Amino acid sequence: MTRKLRRATVHDVAAAAGVSRGTVSRVLNGGYVSAEARTAIEAAIAEVGYVPNTAARNLVMRRSHAIGFLALEPQSLLLEDPNIGAIMLGANAVLSVADYQMVNLVIDSARDTERVARYLSGGFVDGAIILSARTHDPIIRVIADLGLPATFVGHPADLSRGIPFVGIDNAGSARALTTRLMATGRRTIGMIAAAVDRDSGADRLIGFREALGDRFDPALVAEVPLYDFSCGVKGMRTLLAQDPAIDGVFAASDAVAAGAMEALRDAGRTVPDDIGIVGFDDSSWAMRTQPPLSTVHQPATDIGRAAADLVLRQVRGEDHTAASMILESPIVWRTSA
Template sequence: MTDSTATMPAAAPPTSPDASAAGGGPRPRGGRGGAPTLEEVAELAGVSRSTASRAINGGLRVSPEAQAAVESAIAQLGFTPNRAARSLVTRRSDSVALVIPEPDERVLTDPFFAGTLNGLSAALSSTDLQLVLLIVRPGDNARATRYLRHGHVDGAIVVSHHQDDSLDRALADSGLPHVFVGRPLERDREVRHVDLDNALGGRLATEHLVRLGRRRVATIAGPQDMAAGLDRLGGWRDVLREAGLPDDAVAFGDFTTAGGAAAATELLERHPDLDAIFAASDLMAVGALGVLAERGRTVPGDVAIVGYDNLGVAESTKPQLTTVVNPVVAMARRAGELLLDQLAGRPVAVDPVIFPPELVRRQSA
């Protein structure tokens, strides 16, 4: 779990539940000086201090008239509740976690994670919830699980989950509201998740290459401990078998440029006659483009390439990549909306939300 994770501010315990609303903000001109207090809010609203505190902390046992009076007083005084103290009474942190079980360097360089942050931030934009980023380094699952279970966040979105991470089991056991972006591989439990039909995406890419007349179609597959890696490989293999073409030209990468380059090198050594590559991510396709250029293979003349993601990288390559759209911004936003529904106590179906893939044709194929 990265050391840059946002933490809750420290606060001395209040002397009574009403102290949970103590806080401050800029005083309007003409006030008594200093930050406005809960007592001043109560006095201006014409209610007791305890009523003002309850109105600020959710309105439990507060009449509509008193609630409106307190809200009006807060606006006039510029009062800001102390979030840390308030959480002692509400037992809510007013924050949610984005959990990414990947090495730091991959999170910082892969546009997939930037898209995830973009979509989740959009879902939370109309709320007061803070977003906490948890980068779970390899072998650090236990510390991340403790953090999630101990009340530091009210809910979690998990993205790029690997089979051995065990976060799906830990979160299910904890009762913490959560949604996965991408299908977890755990088969013995239902997990709320938002995903792309990756098997269909693999099919679209491979069918396009076969329609172009390519007959030795290789693939750089993603990690096989992730549903996306398995499903995209399965779509590629199904199309080749249906077309009566060989499906033995497979090398595995890790969704990075370096991993794609290593896999492309392996493929060319084992299958020098290959005339097409389906790479299970655009970054791996970029690695393959570099290897092909070094070996004097032209794209798409000698080897056609189709990538996967369409998150900006595909348009910056030469030639530009034909690729499958991975709508990660929309998926992350939908996952955030499902999490907000859970936090609000609204019923949320456990059925997955599946987005359809789309092929974008450019110069590489």
């Protein structure tokens, strides 16, 4: 019969190090001990193979040492959108250094919202990073009612109760990019406006409209639901049908722009000779298109890092009043326009 190996305990460490159990506990909990005692305890931990019982410690401290990463996007977009991955990796890098586990939670339906709300209420995470919340999204109220430390990526219009956010100036960047597209001599400019039910999409449409001023034609705005390739194809076909003379297009994301360029090739139109096109994000999509895409650089990794830092500051009880951040998002001009 195989005998089950006994798990090493704090008592074993104390005996091996020649110190009290209380001294070992102080080292494990980050307290002060002498350098000699710390060295002896660390050597004893290695000798006896002690592994801290994190679950028990977290139960006592009422901490999970986990942060939820809530992505309010269709599952298909999670796999296609490189910005989401970059934000996630940026957040994880900061959480890892702080010895926190990131728990990924996908919300793609009302049932998902209810399930995640129960999970958050159960104390399984110490805080949350919320990506792509729409205005009046139920998860906003859930987070606020729980008083859970949280940071939003983006800022829905009804975001309140002191919950900080990290984002970019979508309207200002869209306005600057559209202005530069106009400066290339394009006369009939349309937009494939994606995700206008959230702040990023709505603000990019606002910036586009402001840049065009009196030249803005609402008939040359093709609204599509998602920042993805297939929506770009659909949106471009809509614009071509609306006005075949269109010679400039602002696509609300790089993936949307890539889809638009596919539709233009199918229609026998060349970029940039017939139509100049610009995107948004400066993601991997921007360099995969032919020609390479003029776009706005969204610092996705830095956004993730900043969001994680803001959550951890709240978890630690640090003052986070007016901690929301707007990061720079410069134009990257290539040859698609």
